[in-house]
Amino acid sequence: MQVFDFKPKMDYTHFCGVACSDAAINEETERLRDLWQKVQVSRDRDAIYEYLRAAYELVLCWKGENQEIQRSRRALKINGLAPSEEPEPFAAVIAASISPKKLDRRQLSKYSRALRYAASRQCRPRDLKRFIQDRRGGLNACAAKYSRRLGRQ
Numbered sequence: 001m002q003v004f005d006f007k008p009k010m011d012y013t014h015f016c017g018v019a020c021s022d023a024a025i026n027e028e029t030e031r032l033r034d035l036w037q038k039v040q041v042s043r044d045r046d047a048i049y050e051y052l053r054a055a056y057e058l059v060l061c062w063k064g065e066n067q068e069i070q071r072s073r074r075a076l077k078i079n080g081l082a083p084s085e086e087p088e089p090f091a092a093v094i095a096a097s098i099s100p101k102k103l104d105r106r107q108l109s110k111y112s113r114a115l116r117y118a119a120s121r122q123c124r125p126r127d128l129k130r131f132i133q134d135r136r137g138g139l140n141a142c143a144a145k146y147s148r149r150l151g152r153q
Helices: 020-039 046-066 068-078 089-097 105-120 125-135 141-149
Strands: none
Touching: 020 046, 020 068, 046 068, 046 089, 046 105, 046 125, 068 089, 068 105, 089 105, 105 125, 105 141
């Protein structure tokens, strides 16, 4: 039997089934915000995958505790954004960690759909870049595949 030793790049020790404070959620969005800044400075085309992997890991961690909706709503609220009743977790984490001036809603939607597609195909975080880039044809292709799954064109 093969055992997978998954170690996320981010430290989630405070996510151990106990209540998650606003400070902890804010710390995670700040960490993502810092990573986004590094992506923006980088000249590497593939730098975005580090940010997307970190956002993906965070949402999967929340999902593992069945808290993705509640924590997504809180992340938006903490960062001064108006949360909907049931926000989409990937979009919420991305929106909370990137200034609306730096990311338009089309780009936000594309990133969110690509991550939702990866989650629906049960992609592991460490395989996210390869899953999106090599196997599925890139971010735009993954986002389009997820839209088609929902019956949108």
